[in-house]
Amino acid sequence: MDKNNQNSLAIFENFKIRRYYNEKNETWYLSVIDIIAALIGQTDFKKAKSYWTTLKNRLKNEGSQVVTECEHLKMMAQDGKMRETDVADVKTILRLIQSVPSKKAESIKLWLARVGYERMQEINDPELALNRSREYWQKLGRSEAWIQQRMMGQETRNKLTDYWSAHDVKKSDEFAILTNIIHEEWSDLTVKNHKNLKGLKTQNLRDHMSEEELIFSALAELSTRKIAETMEAGGLEQNKTPAKTGGRVAKNARKELEFETGKSVISSKNFLSSKQQIKKLSSFSHPQIGDN
Numbered sequence: 001m002d003k004n005n006q007n008s009l010a011i012f013e014n015f016k017i018r019r020y021y022n023e024k025n026e027t028w029y030l031s032v033i034d035i036i037a038a039l040i041g042q043t044d045f046k047k048a049k050s051y052w053t054t055l056k057n058r059l060k061n062e063g064s065q066v067v068t069e070c071e072h073l074k075m076m077a078q079d080g081k082m083r084e085t086d087v088a089d090v091k092t093i094l095r096l097i098q099s100v101p102s103k104k105a106e107s108i109k110l111w112l113a114r115v116g117y118e119r120m121q122e123i124n125d126p127e128l129a130l131n132r133s134r135e136y137w138q139k140l141g142r143s144e145a146w147i148q149q150r151m152m153g154q155e156t157r158n159k160l161t162d163y164w165s166a167h168d169v170k171k172s173d174e175f176a177i178l179t180n181i182i183h184e185e186w187s188d189l190t191v192k193n194h195k196n197l198k199g200l201k202t203q204n205l206r207d208h209m210s211e212e213e214l215i216f217s218a219l220a221e222l223s224t225r226k227i228a229e230t231m232e233a234g235g236l237e238q239n240k241t242p243a244k245t246g247g248r249v250a251k252n253a254r255k256e257l258e259f260e261t262g263k264s265v266i267s268s269k270n271f272l273s274s275k276q277q278i279k280k281l282s283s284f285s286h287p288q289i290g291d292n
Helices: 032-040 045-061 090-097 105-124 127-139 144-166 173-187 191-198 211-231 235-261 275-280
Strands: 006-012 015-022 027-031 071-076 082-089
Touching: 015 032, 015 071, 027 032, 027 071, 027 090, 032 045, 032 082, 032 090, 032 105, 082 090, 090 105, 127 144, 144 173, 144 211, 173 191, 173 211, 173 235, 211 235
Parallel strands: none
Antiparallel strands: 006 015, 015 027, 027 082, 071 082
């Protein structure tokens, strides 16, 4: 399965469902264990996994095709690492639901239909995805200034990754290497260390940046793209130079601002949701504009 597409989270009640969208066949693939956990109301991942293992063996013995129709894909695990897990398309998930006695079966079926429909709408009208993201951040209490900067920063990011894609930089691993070079150069922290500073695990770092951090991150990526275009850099190794230089442009600007204000731009603050906020968003599906 092509891994160079969109990984994101959707929310059913209080359960986070990991999902992956394959652009080529326009199909959502969802984490089977996450669906199982939601069906049986199990918040303990290990117990949900054990339930799925038992069910999978039973279905195999019964000659069911459901298990063989599951795919394997690396998704973000609870420890923050990418680990292989069973995934299935909506059609297979709907068949799987029939094998699990659950009062939530019908509500999950309706939720799955909505998830697929929303994605098809967003393909035809990308503005809908942006509006959903804006609504999501508004519900989390982000200011309009923060939301505007987050969305502008994403556009800057997209232009950079478009350049990389068109100039022989491979997605996922190589994108991550260059992103980390840029980030460490402008912030003096690796992406991992910046997340640790903010107390984040699987959360998207940019969703927890301050307005200032977003601005300097965008400046670093804008500078990187402009320098790469000037150099006509191609491939990973050549693009490391503009990544460092572009990051340094933002670093110099950051240090000048810090000197003038006496305050650090890099912050340990985050926007981690309270239990009340999580409950408020339990039925809200976030399309999550993604970062690589």
